[in-house]
Amino acid sequence: MLERLNRAMEYIEQHLDGQIETAELARIAVTSEYHFRRLFSALAGMPLSEYIRRRRLTVAGAEVLAGEETLLDIALRHGYGSGEAFARAFRAVHGVGPGEARRRGAALYAQPRMSFRLIVEGSSGMRYRIVEKEEFRLVGRKARVPLVHEGMNPAIVAFIRSIDQETLRLLESLSDQEPRGIVNVSDNLAGSRAEGTELDYYHAVVTGAEVPEGMDSRAVPAGTWAVFESSGPFPQAVQYLWRDVFTQWFPSNPYRSRPGPEISRTRLSPDGKEAESEIWIPVEPAGK
Numbered sequence: 001m002l003e004r005l006n007r008a009m010e011y012i013e014q015h016l017d018g019q020i021e022t023a024e025l026a027r028i029a030v031t032s033e034y035h036f037r038r039l040f041s042a043l044a045g046m047p048l049s050e051y052i053r054r055r056r057l058t059v060a061g062a063e064v065l066a067g068e069e070t071l072l073d074i075a076l077r078h079g080y081g082s083g084e085a086f087a088r089a090f091r092a093v094h095g096v097g098p099g100e101a102r103r104r105g106a107a108l109y110a111q112p113r114m115s116f117r118l119i120v121e122g123s124s125g126m127r128y129r130i131v132e133k134e135e136f137r138l139v140g141r142k143a144r145v146p147l148v149h150e151g152m153n154p155a156i157v158a159f160i161r162s163i164d165q166e167t168l169r170l171l172e173s174l175s176d177q178e179p180r181g182i183v184n185v186s187d188n189l190a191g192s193r194a195e196g197t198e199l200d201y202y203h204a205v206v207t208g209a210e211v212p213e214g215m216d217s218r219a220v221p222a223g224t225w226a227v228f229e230s231s232g233p234f235p236q237a238v239q240y241l242w243r244d245v246f247t248q249w250f251p252s253n254p255y256r257s258r259p260g261p262e263i264s265r266t267r268l269s270p271d272g273k274e275a276e277s278e279i280w281i282p283v284e285p286a287g288k
Contacts, residue, residue: 001029001251002116002117002251004028004029004030004031005029005039005040005043005116006115006116007028007029008025008026008028008029008036009113009114009115009116011024011025011028012025012051012052012055013055013113016052016055016056016059016078017056017059017077017078017079018079019079020052022036022037022048025048031256031286032256032258034257034258034259035250035256035257035258036048038246038257039246039250039251039256039257041246042243042245042246042247043116043246043247044114051111051114053089053093054093054109054111055111055113056078056079057078057089057090057093057094057111058093058108058109058110058111059078060074060075060078060086060090060098061090061093061094061101061108061109061110062108064090064098064101064102065101065102065105065108067102071083071086071087071098071099071102072086074086074098075098086098087099093109093111094106094108094109095109096108126228126244126245126248126249127228127229127230128226128227128228128229128249129226129227130224130225130226130227130255130283131178131224131225131226131227131280132222132223132224132225133177133178133220133222133223133224133225134222135219135220135221135222136177136206136207136208136220137206137207137208137209137211137217137218137219137220138183138185138202138204138205138206138207138217138218138220138261138263139171139174139204139205139207139209139211139212139215139216139217140171140182140202140203140204140205140215140216140217141159141163141167141202141203141204141215141216142200142201142202142204142216142218143155143156143159143200143201144198144199144200144201145159145198145199145201146195146196146197146198146199147189147195147196147197147198147199148195152235155201156184156201159201159203160203163203168182170212171203171204171205172205174205174207174209174212175205175206175207176206176207176208176209177206177207177208178206179206179227179263179265179278179280180206180265181205181265181267182203182204182205182265183202183204183205183206183263183264183265184201184202184203184263184264184265184266185200185201185202185203185204185218185261185262185263185264186199186200186201186261186262186264187199187200187201187202187218187260187261187262188200200218202216202218202261204216204218206263218261220260220261221260223258223260223282223284224255224282224283224284225280225281225282225283226245226249226255226280226281226283227278227279227280227281228241228245228249228278228279228281229276229277229278230276230277230278230279231274231275231276231277232274232275233273233274233275234266234268234269234272234273234274234275235275237275237277238264238266238275238277238279241277241279242279245279245281254285254286254287255283255284255285255286256283256284256285256286257281257282257283258282258283258284259282260282261282262279262280262281262282263279263280264277264278264279264280265277265278265280
């Protein structure tokens with residue numbers, strides 16, 4: 001898997017002055033576009049689109065300082081339709097416009113070329129199981145919230161606090177299958193998965209029951225799920241588990257993620273500092 005990922009990284013380098021399609025990168029890595037984006041983001045610590053943008057502007061920055069071409073020629077070669085668009089993107093990465101950088105030989109930001117290599121980790125192991133589930137429904141309350149990678153998500157916290165106790169009791173009564181009880185669901189994420197991009201968050205239950213009036217619902221087709229368990233400080237332990245699933249488990253197991261809601265079930269200790277958690281990720285065999 002790492003060898004195929006590095007071939008995709010080589011393709012990016014060879015096409016920084018042209019179109020780079022995620023579909024082609026996924027083909028080189030022999031996986032789906034969805035899983036390639038998820039895996040890259042977890043391994044690299046940034047969305048694929050952001051890495052490509054930084055690499056392009058790193059190369060463009062060197063060309064700007066070299067002074068051998070016009071700024072417009074450099075802009076057009078790197079996919080910017082105008083000098084103004086190039087200047088805005090250049091300033092966002094380097095903190096200075098291309099014209100000023102050329103005039104005074106400014107210090108610029110450089111995004112190093114990435115490659116992936118194996119680091120021996122995971123000595124503590126990971127608890128997981130593979131579950132086949134029939135079609136079910138998520139029933140509860142839904143909100144559109146920004147993505148937060150670490151720490152508490154203020155939008156989700158405020159949303160949960162807005163749900164009255166009567167509604168929560170009704171939801172609990174509808175739970176009739178795994179994962180039991182009220183769950184947290186992330187769905188319909190932006191493809192880049194960048195910090196601040198939006199997603200659908202459900203405070204809901206997994207059920208086969210009818211949807212009560214006034215509740216939000218989401219039908220989920222039958223499929224395969226990888227279920228992971230964790231325990232430890234809240235929310236760090238479950239957030240680190242999400243990271244480890246993509247950086248350690250997927251590269252060493254014959255599965256890949258597939259589109260669908262990602263479900264977590266968390267049970268807090270009385271003081272709210274520790275938690276027992278499960279995360280359910282929709283998967284499919286890597287060779288599909």
